[in-house]
Amino acid sequence: MPVINTIMRSIAIAFVSAILLSSSSSSCLAMRVAVTGTTGRLGRQAIQILSSKGIETRCLLRHPIDANVVPSIEKDASSSQVASYIANLPHVTMVTGDATDASSCMELVKGCDVILALHGPIRPPPLQSLFCLLPESDPKHSRSVNFLAVQNLIHAARESGTCQRIVRVTGKGEEPTSFFTVLINMLGNMAKAWNYEGEQLLRTNPDIDYTIIRPGVMGNDDIPMEKVLALTDNGQDLPVSAVTHSQIANLCVECLEYPNTARSTLTAMNVKSGTGAESYGPLLAKVQPDSRTFPTSLLKEHKQAARMGAAILVAFVAVCLSGIAALTNAIGGAVVGLLSKK
Numbered sequence: 001m002p003v004i005n006t007i008m009r010s011i012a013i014a015f016v017s018a019i020l021l022s023s024s025s026s027s028c029l030a031m032r033v034a035v036t037g038t039t040g041r042l043g044r045q046a047i048q049i050l051s052s053k054g055i056e057t058r059c060l061l062r063h064p065i066d067a068n069v070v071p072s073i074e075k076d077a078s079s080s081q082v083a084s085y086i087a088n089l090p091h092v093t094m095v096t097g098d099a100t101d102a103s104s105c106m107e108l109v110k111g112c113d114v115i116l117a118l119h120g121p122i123r124p125p126p127l128q129s130l131f132c133l134l135p136e137s138d139p140k141h142s143r144s145v146n147f148l149a150v151q152n153l154i155h156a157a158r159e160s161g162t163c164q165r166i167v168r169v170t171g172k173g174e175e176p177t178s179f180f181t182v183l184i185n186m187l188g189n190m191a192k193a194w195n196y197e198g199e200q201l202l203r204t205n206p207d208i209d210y211t212i213i214r215p216g217v218m219g220n221d222d223i224p225m226e227k228v229l230a231l232t233d234n235g236q237d238l239p240v241s242a243v244t245h246s247q248i249a250n251l252c253v254e255c256l257e258y259p260n261t262a263r264s265t266l267t268a269m270n271v272k273s274g275t276g277a278e279s280y281g282p283l284l285a286k287v288q289p290d291s292r293t294f295p296t297s298l299l300k301e302h303k304q305a306a307r308m309g310a311a312i313l314v315a316f317v318a319v320c321l322s323g324i325a326a327l328t329n330a331i332g333g334a335v336v337g338l339l340s341k342k
């Protein structure tokens with residue numbers, strides 16, 4: 001009898017597990033996802049993952065598809081080639097619009113459960129940013145792209161009645177005076193500052209859940225073999241490292257399977273083997289929602305630090321130029337002196 005009981009219990013456990021497993025995978029497949037930053041290096045990878053999982057995905061695209069370009073996803077492909085390639089993927093629907101436009105966001109989010117907000121401003125010409133030549137109200141300015149667009153997406157999510165969560169990729173930005181923050185703010189129309197303010201919109205909005213991901217430097221696809229994945233929650237710091245777009249795209253999609261990552265701010269880097277993990281699963285399982293008080297606004301400090309950085313840079317360039325001018329004069333004088341002696 002005990003043997004029969006054990007067998008019956010095992011069958012029952014296996015049956016329940018099968019039901020749970022199938023319901024969890026079907027809930028993932030039933031999810032509909034809206035994506036911004038479609039043609040970006042991060043966005044295109046996230047969309048390919050979603051499509052391969054059979055997840056219905058609506059992708060925001062700033063320019064209509066050009067029927068004359070050859071679809072491509074190669075590294076050197078143009079934005080319109082990437083757009084054509086993505087448009088042909090299964091389960092993908094393109095929505096033409098701009099994240100800085102509220103009605104485009106409403107159209108994008110229609111019927112979706114989640115938004116992956118992977119857009120970011122296009123790098124401006126350095127002098128334009130250094131001398132603040134682009135007004136903050138311009139749709140290309142970081143304020144519009146990293147802040148107002150996030151506001152539009154929160155509003156669209158709330159109005160949709162279906163969208164519960166926004167995953168937003170930003171970057172480390174709580175230290176306004178750190179060298180790279182100053183540099184990026186100075187040369188990128190205050191991109192770090194406005195990304196932080198965009199994060200704050202998400203954290204302070206009670207209706208829609210968020211997962212904010214602050215990755216390291218994305219771009220280099222050759223991560224040393226001995227490096228492994230690391231994740232901190234509560235916006236805690238990790239030393240900056242190179243991460244790949246593919247790692248972060250996977251993280252954006254995988255976190256959707258972990259309800260405990262709702263209302264969390266994650267830092268994602270690569271660390272020495274032994275201190276991290278080979279995959280995000282075990283790291284995501286441990287994530288706790290944000291519990292500390294984040295600075296309410298760092299905008300003033302960001303702007304002061306960037307202004308100081310710009311002043312130092314301009315002074316440095318001026319000193320270099322006057323040094324070069326003095327040297328040229330001295331050499332010229334010496335040459336003239338030599339020639340006149342002859």
Ligand SMILES: NC(=O)c1ccc[n+]([C@@H]2O[C@H](COP(=O)([O-])OP(=O)(O)OC[C@H]3O[C@@H](n4cnc5c(N)ncnc54)[C@H](OP(=O)(O)O)[C@@H]3O)[C@@H](O)[C@H]2O)c1
Binds near residue numbers: 042149
């Ligand atoms: N690269 C890094 O090291 C790094 C590190 C930390 C965080 N991040 C952040 O990660 C995000 C994605 O990075 P990435 O490397 O994929 O950037 P990316 O290749 O420059 O892609 C940016 C994407 O945003 C889109 N976009 C720009 N303005 C838009 C607007 N107004 N409305 C809708 N879409 C708009 C662009 O579309 P178009 O093709 O139409 O221009 C493009 O698809 C950015 O937010 C970036 O700030 C990057």
